[in-house]
Amino acid sequence: MSDYTLGTDLFSELDRLQRRMSGLFGGLPSSLRSSQLGTFPYINIGTTDDAIEIVAFAPGVDPAKLDISIDKGLLSISGERTTQREQSSEGTRQNARERFSGSFRRMVELPQQANPDKVQARYVDGCLLISVGKREASKPRAIAVQ
Incomplete structure (x- = not known):
């Protein structure tokens, strides 16, 4: 039998447990391509025969404030996400804030077959x-057998 007892607030106990588990693993990503917790924007990367497809999930970002560049095989996505001040009544205190706001920068290493042009x-x-x-040389092609 365990001497550990749960407090009255189960959600705060679960949150504490999650923080302790994250601390055990040092916030390390689960794979080489994944990122640390808290990075923005989250991305999906896939390939087709002709292209590398990247989807960056960036809700609430003004497209005019996005900067995308490629240098030495690294794709850089940067910008700023601002929050709209929500209309609230006088005296309302904010107890939780889960939406990120501020400047961000995300780097993605592109494979050698990527054509920056x-x-x-x-x-x-x-x-x-x-x-x-x-690049044309990296696209799959059929070879006829003679």
Whole structure:
């Protein structure tokens, strides 16, 4: 039987346990491609025969304030996300704030087959869609057997 007892606030106990577990692993990512907790924006990376497709989830970001660049095989996504001051009545205190606001920068290492001259980006429904074309030499091709 355990001497450990839960307090009356189960959610605060679970939050404390989660912080302790994160501390045990040092905030290390679970894979080489994943990022540390708290990075913004979250990204998905995939490939097609012709391109590397990157989706950066950036809701609430003004597309005009986004800066995307490629230098030495690194794709950089930076910008700023501001929050709208919500209308609240006088005397209301904020108890929780989960939405990130402020400047951000996210770096993605591109594979060697990426062609930095073939990049397209668009912002749709809070998602930044970036397509980086592949070099012709790296595209799959069929070889005829003679």
